[in-house]
Amino acid sequence: MRIGELATRTGVSVRSLRYYEEQGLLASVRSSSGQRHYTDQEVERVTFIQRLYAAGLSSRTIAALLPCVDAPSKENSDAALERMALERERLSQHITDLLQTRDSLDAMIAGARRHRERV
Amino acid sequence: MRIGELATRTGVSVRSLRYYEEQGLLASVRSSSGQRHYTDQEVERVTFIQRLYAAGLSSRTIAALLPCVDAPSKENSDAALERMALERERLSQHITDLLQTRDSLDAMIAGARRHRERV
DNA sequence: CTAAAACCTCACATGGATGTCAGAGGCAAG
DNA sequence: CTTGCCTCTGACATCCATGTGAGGTTTTAG
Numbered sequence: 001m002r003i004g005e006l007a008t009r010t011g012v013s014v015r016s017l018r019y020y021e022e023q024g025l026l027a028s029v030r031s032s033s034g035q036r037h038y039t040d041q042e043v044e045r046v047t048f049i050q051r052l053y054a055a056g057l058s059s060r061t062i063a064a065l066l067p068c069v070d071a072p073s074k075e076n077s078d079a080a081l082e083r084m085a086l087e088r089e090r091l092s093q094h095i096t097d098l099l100q101t102r103d104s105l106d107a108m109i110a111g112a113r114r115h116r117e118r119v
Numbered sequence: 120m121r122i123g124e125l126a127t128r129t130g131v132s133v134r135s136l137r138y139y140e141e142q143g144l145l146a147s148v149r150s151s152s153g154q155r156h157y158t159d160q161e162v163e164r165v166t167f168i169q170r171l172y173a174a175g176l177s178s179r180t181i182a183a184l185l186p187c188v189d190a191p192s193k194e195n196s197d198a199a200l201e202r203m204a205l206e207r208e209r210l211s212q213h214i215t216d217l218l219q220t221r222d223s224l225d226a227m228i229a230g231a232r233r234h235r236e237r238v
Numbered sequence: 239c240t241a242a243a244a245c246c247t248c249a250c251a252t253g254g255a256t257g258t259c260a261g262a263g264g265c266a267a268g
Numbered sequence: 269c270t271t272g273c274c275t276c277t278g279a280c281a282t283c284c285a286t287g288t289g290a291g292g293t294t295t296t297a298g
Contacts, residue, residue, distance in 0.1 A: 121274075121275075122274085122275070123273095123274060123275080133274095133275085137276095137277095152275085152276085153275080153276060153277090154274085154275055154276075155275085155276090
Protein backbone atom coordinates (compact mmCIF):
# COMPACT_ATOMS: atom_id res chain seq x y z
CA MET A 1 0.00 0.00 0.00
CA ARG A 2 1.07 3.59 -0.41
CA ILE A 3 1.53 6.15 2.31
CA GLY A 4 -1.96 7.59 2.17
CA GLU A 5 -3.57 4.27 2.87
CA LEU A 6 -1.20 3.54 5.71
CA ALA A 7 -2.08 6.92 7.11
CA THR A 8 -5.82 6.37 7.04
CA ARG A 9 -5.47 2.84 8.36
CA THR A 10 -3.40 3.90 11.32
CA GLY A 11 -4.94 7.29 11.90
CA VAL A 12 -1.50 8.85 11.69
CA SER A 13 -0.88 11.75 9.34
CA VAL A 14 1.16 11.30 6.20
CA ARG A 15 3.51 13.91 7.52
CA SER A 16 4.16 11.89 10.65
CA LEU A 17 4.80 8.71 8.73
CA ARG A 18 7.48 10.45 6.70
CA TYR A 19 8.88 11.81 9.92
CA TYR A 20 9.04 8.31 11.40
CA GLU A 21 11.03 7.20 8.41
CA GLU A 22 13.35 10.14 8.79
CA GLN A 23 13.91 9.14 12.39
CA GLY A 24 14.64 5.58 11.42
CA LEU A 25 11.55 4.11 13.01
CA LEU A 26 9.80 3.01 9.88
CA ALA A 27 11.16 1.61 6.64
CA SER A 28 9.58 1.72 3.22
CA VAL A 29 10.28 0.25 -0.15
CA ARG A 30 10.50 2.87 -2.84
CA SER A 31 9.01 2.34 -6.24
CA SER A 32 11.07 3.40 -9.23
CA SER A 33 9.34 6.75 -9.16
CA GLY A 34 10.26 7.22 -5.54
CA GLN A 35 6.93 6.54 -3.89
CA ARG A 36 6.89 4.72 -0.59
CA HIS A 37 5.28 1.31 -0.38
CA TYR A 38 4.35 -0.62 2.71
CA THR A 39 3.02 -4.02 3.65
CA ASP A 40 0.33 -4.87 6.15
CA GLN A 41 3.02 -5.47 8.73
CA GLU A 42 3.68 -1.77 8.85
CA VAL A 43 0.20 -1.03 10.12
CA GLU A 44 0.96 -2.88 13.30
CA ARG A 45 4.35 -1.29 13.57
CA VAL A 46 3.00 2.22 13.27
CA THR A 47 0.44 1.66 15.99
CA PHE A 48 3.18 0.24 18.16
CA ILE A 49 5.29 3.31 17.55
CA GLN A 50 2.35 5.48 18.47
CA ARG A 51 1.95 3.54 21.64
CA LEU A 52 5.54 4.12 22.62
CA TYR A 53 5.17 7.80 21.85
CA ALA A 54 2.13 7.87 24.08
CA ALA A 55 4.21 6.28 26.79
CA GLY A 56 6.44 9.29 26.66
CA LEU A 57 9.37 7.79 24.81
CA SER A 58 11.21 10.03 22.40
CA SER A 59 12.08 9.20 18.83
CA ARG A 60 15.63 8.55 19.85
CA THR A 61 14.64 6.07 22.51
CA ILE A 62 12.20 4.31 20.27
CA ALA A 63 14.82 4.11 17.58
CA ALA A 64 17.13 2.50 20.09
CA LEU A 65 14.59 -0.13 21.09
CA LEU A 66 13.00 -1.11 17.82
CA PRO A 67 15.99 -2.98 16.38
CA CYS A 68 15.69 -5.31 19.32
CA VAL A 69 12.10 -6.06 18.39
CA ASP A 70 12.97 -6.56 14.78
CA ALA A 71 15.89 -8.88 15.19
CA PRO A 72 16.93 -9.75 18.71
CA SER A 73 20.62 -10.51 18.64
CA LYS A 74 23.58 -10.55 20.95
CA GLU A 75 24.73 -7.13 19.83
CA ASN A 76 21.55 -5.25 20.44
CA SER A 77 19.95 -7.28 23.17
CA ASP A 78 22.52 -6.56 25.83
CA ALA A 79 22.37 -2.82 25.64
CA ALA A 80 18.74 -2.69 24.66
CA LEU A 81 17.68 -4.96 27.47
CA GLU A 82 18.98 -2.51 29.99
CA ARG A 83 17.35 0.36 28.19
CA MET A 84 14.05 -1.41 27.98
CA ALA A 85 14.13 -2.26 31.65
CA LEU A 86 14.87 1.37 32.37
CA GLU A 87 12.01 2.65 30.26
CA ARG A 88 9.77 0.03 31.75
CA GLU A 89 10.60 1.41 35.15
CA ARG A 90 9.99 4.98 34.09
CA LEU A 91 6.69 3.96 32.61
CA SER A 92 5.64 2.12 35.72
CA GLN A 93 6.45 5.12 37.83
CA HIS A 94 4.52 7.33 35.50
CA ILE A 95 1.49 5.07 35.70
CA THR A 96 1.66 5.18 39.46
CA ASP A 97 1.72 8.96 39.34
CA LEU A 98 -1.24 9.05 37.02
CA LEU A 99 -3.25 6.75 39.24
CA GLN A 100 -2.55 9.10 42.10
CA THR A 101 -3.59 12.04 39.99
CA ARG A 102 -6.79 10.28 39.06
CA ASP A 103 -7.53 9.81 42.72
CA SER A 104 -7.00 13.51 43.26
CA LEU A 105 -9.34 14.29 40.40
CA ASP A 106 -11.91 11.93 41.87
CA ALA A 107 -11.64 13.70 45.18
CA MET A 108 -12.12 17.03 43.45
CA ILE A 109 -15.14 15.74 41.62
CA ALA A 110 -16.65 14.30 44.76
CA GLY A 111 -16.07 17.61 46.50
CA ALA A 112 -17.80 19.52 43.76
CA ARG A 113 -20.73 17.11 43.76
CA ARG A 114 -21.17 17.39 47.49
CA HIS A 115 -21.07 21.13 47.28
CA ARG A 116 -23.67 21.18 44.56
CA GLU A 117 -26.13 19.00 46.42
CA ARG A 118 -25.73 20.90 49.60
CA VAL A 119 -26.82 24.09 47.85
CA MET B 120 9.10 32.48 51.44
CA ARG B 121 10.53 33.91 48.24
CA ILE B 122 10.51 32.27 44.86
CA GLY B 123 13.89 30.60 45.14
CA GLU B 124 12.90 28.68 48.21
CA LEU B 125 9.61 27.60 46.70
CA ALA B 126 11.56 26.39 43.70
CA THR B 127 13.98 24.27 45.69
CA ARG B 128 11.23 22.94 47.91
CA THR B 129 9.11 21.82 45.00
CA GLY B 130 11.85 20.92 42.61
CA VAL B 131 10.33 23.24 40.03
CA SER B 132 12.46 25.88 38.35
CA VAL B 133 12.04 29.53 39.19
CA ARG B 134 11.27 30.13 35.55
CA SER B 135 8.38 27.69 35.66
CA LEU B 136 6.93 29.21 38.80
CA ARG B 137 6.80 32.59 37.13
CA TYR B 138 5.23 30.93 34.14
CA TYR B 139 2.55 29.37 36.33
CA GLU B 140 1.72 32.77 37.69
CA GLU B 141 1.53 34.17 34.19
CA GLN B 142 -0.93 31.41 33.31
CA GLY B 143 -3.05 32.17 36.33
CA LEU B 144 -2.27 28.92 38.12
CA LEU B 145 -0.36 30.34 41.02
CA ALA B 146 -0.78 33.56 42.95
CA SER B 147 1.82 35.45 44.90
CA VAL B 148 1.89 38.41 47.22
CA ARG B 149 4.29 41.06 46.09
CA SER B 150 6.49 42.94 48.51
CA SER B 151 6.80 46.69 48.03
CA SER B 152 9.87 46.10 45.92
CA GLY B 153 7.98 43.71 43.69
CA GLN B 154 9.35 40.42 44.92
CA ARG B 155 7.00 37.46 45.06
CA HIS B 156 6.20 35.93 48.42
CA TYR B 157 4.51 32.63 49.10
CA THR B 158 3.19 30.67 52.06
CA ASP B 159 3.64 26.99 52.78
CA GLN B 160 0.30 26.35 51.14
CA GLU B 161 1.84 27.09 47.79
CA VAL B 162 4.24 24.19 48.05
CA GLU B 163 1.34 21.81 47.98
CA ARG B 164 -0.33 23.70 45.19
CA VAL B 165 2.72 23.63 42.98
CA THR B 166 3.13 19.91 43.36
CA PHE B 167 -0.53 19.50 42.52
CA ILE B 168 -0.09 21.59 39.40
CA GLN B 169 2.86 19.45 38.43
CA ARG B 170 0.76 16.38 38.88
CA LEU B 171 -1.90 17.71 36.54
CA TYR B 172 0.75 18.62 34.01
CA ALA B 173 2.07 15.09 34.21
CA ALA B 174 -1.43 13.85 33.56
CA GLY B 175 -1.31 15.65 30.27
CA LEU B 176 -3.52 18.59 31.12
CA SER B 177 -2.61 21.89 29.54
CA SER B 178 -2.22 25.18 31.35
CA ARG B 179 -5.57 26.30 30.02
CA THR B 180 -7.33 23.25 31.36
CA ILE B 181 -5.63 23.42 34.71
CA ALA B 182 -6.52 27.08 34.94
CA ALA B 183 -10.12 26.15 34.29
CA LEU B 184 -10.19 23.55 37.04
CA LEU B 185 -8.24 25.16 39.82
CA PRO B 186 -10.83 27.79 40.76
CA CYS B 187 -13.14 24.95 41.55
CA VAL B 188 -10.61 23.55 44.01
CA ASP B 189 -10.03 26.92 45.58
CA ALA B 190 -13.62 27.92 46.14
CA PRO B 191 -16.29 25.54 44.99
CA SER B 192 -19.33 27.59 44.13
CA LYS B 193 -22.44 27.38 42.03
CA GLU B 194 -20.91 29.33 39.20
CA ASN B 195 -17.82 27.28 38.69
CA SER B 196 -18.91 23.87 39.90
CA ASP B 197 -21.44 23.25 37.18
CA ALA B 198 -19.16 23.85 34.25
CA ALA B 199 -16.06 22.59 35.97
CA LEU B 200 -17.72 19.41 37.09
CA GLU B 201 -18.30 18.44 33.52
CA ARG B 202 -14.79 19.36 32.58
CA MET B 203 -13.33 17.41 35.43
CA ALA B 204 -15.35 14.35 34.54
CA LEU B 205 -14.14 14.70 30.99
CA GLU B 206 -10.49 14.97 31.97
CA ARG B 207 -10.96 12.13 34.38
CA GLU B 208 -12.15 10.02 31.49
CA ARG B 209 -9.28 11.04 29.27
CA LEU B 210 -6.88 10.25 32.04
CA SER B 211 -8.41 6.84 32.63
CA GLN B 212 -8.14 6.04 28.97
CA HIS B 213 -4.57 7.16 28.95
CA ILE B 214 -3.75 4.96 31.91
CA THR B 215 -5.31 2.00 30.16
CA ASP B 216 -3.16 2.69 27.11
CA LEU B 217 -0.05 2.91 29.20
CA LEU B 218 -0.79 -0.35 30.94
CA GLN B 219 -1.10 -1.96 27.56
CA THR B 220 2.16 -0.40 26.48
CA ARG B 221 3.83 -1.69 29.59
CA ASP B 222 2.61 -5.15 28.74
CA SER B 223 4.11 -4.77 25.29
CA LEU B 224 7.38 -3.68 26.80
CA ASP B 225 7.32 -6.63 29.14
CA ALA B 226 6.81 -8.93 26.20
CA MET B 227 9.74 -7.32 24.44
CA ILE B 228 11.90 -7.72 27.50
CA ALA B 229 10.92 -11.32 27.95
CA GLY B 230 11.67 -11.96 24.31
CA ALA B 231 15.10 -10.43 24.60
CA ARG B 232 15.83 -12.42 27.76
CA ARG B 233 14.81 -15.66 26.16
CA HIS B 234 16.96 -14.92 23.18
CA ARG B 235 19.91 -14.12 25.32
CA GLU B 236 19.73 -17.32 27.30
CA ARG B 237 19.23 -19.41 24.24
CA VAL B 238 22.50 -18.14 22.82
C1' DC C 239 -5.78 12.18 -23.34
C1' DT C 240 -6.95 14.87 -19.52
C1' DA C 241 -8.17 16.23 -14.99
C1' DA C 242 -8.22 15.07 -10.28
C1' DA C 243 -6.05 13.08 -6.58
C1' DA C 244 -2.02 11.34 -4.43
C1' DC C 245 2.73 11.58 -3.92
C1' DC C 246 7.56 13.69 -3.72
C1' DT C 247 11.12 17.06 -1.35
C1' DC C 248 12.28 21.12 1.02
C1' DA C 249 11.55 24.40 4.16
C1' DC C 250 9.34 27.29 7.25
C1' DA C 251 5.67 27.68 11.09
C1' DT C 252 3.50 26.27 15.43
C1' DG C 253 2.66 25.34 20.31
C1' DG C 254 3.84 24.55 25.08
C1' DA C 255 6.82 24.31 28.81
C1' DT C 256 11.15 25.55 29.84
C1' DG C 257 16.13 27.36 29.43
C1' DT C 258 19.00 31.30 29.18
C1' DC C 259 20.79 35.90 28.95
C1' DA C 260 20.95 40.90 29.76
C1' DG C 261 20.39 44.81 32.50
C1' DA C 262 18.72 46.58 36.78
C1' DG C 263 17.32 46.68 41.43
C1' DG C 264 16.89 44.48 46.37
C1' DC C 265 18.70 42.65 50.67
C1' DA C 266 21.71 40.53 54.23
C1' DA C 267 26.45 39.79 56.21
C1' DG C 268 30.93 41.34 56.96
C1' DC D 269 29.56 50.77 52.35
C1' DT D 270 30.56 46.96 49.70
C1' DT D 271 30.28 42.28 48.09
C1' DG D 272 27.58 38.53 46.71
C1' DC D 273 23.39 36.38 46.06
C1' DC D 274 18.51 36.72 44.96
C1' DT D 275 14.93 38.72 42.37
C1' DC D 276 12.68 41.52 38.75
C1' DT D 277 11.13 42.08 33.61
C1' DG D 278 11.59 41.15 28.87
C1' DA D 279 13.07 38.82 25.13
C1' DC D 280 14.97 35.40 22.47
C1' DA D 281 16.28 30.21 22.12
C1' DT D 282 15.18 25.29 22.31
C1' DC D 283 13.03 20.75 21.75
C1' DC D 284 9.89 17.71 19.34
C1' DA D 285 6.13 16.12 16.91
C1' DT D 286 3.24 18.06 13.56
C1' DG D 287 1.09 21.35 10.41
C1' DT D 288 1.35 23.78 6.15
C1' DG D 289 2.52 25.44 1.67
C1' DA D 290 5.10 25.70 -2.66
C1' DG D 291 6.46 23.64 -6.80
C1' DG D 292 6.81 19.54 -9.23
C1' DT D 293 5.99 14.40 -10.64
C1' DT D 294 3.04 10.09 -10.60
C1' DT D 295 -0.95 7.53 -10.52
C1' DT D 296 -5.72 6.76 -11.35
C1' DA D 297 -10.35 7.43 -13.11
C1' DG D 298 -13.31 9.00 -16.70
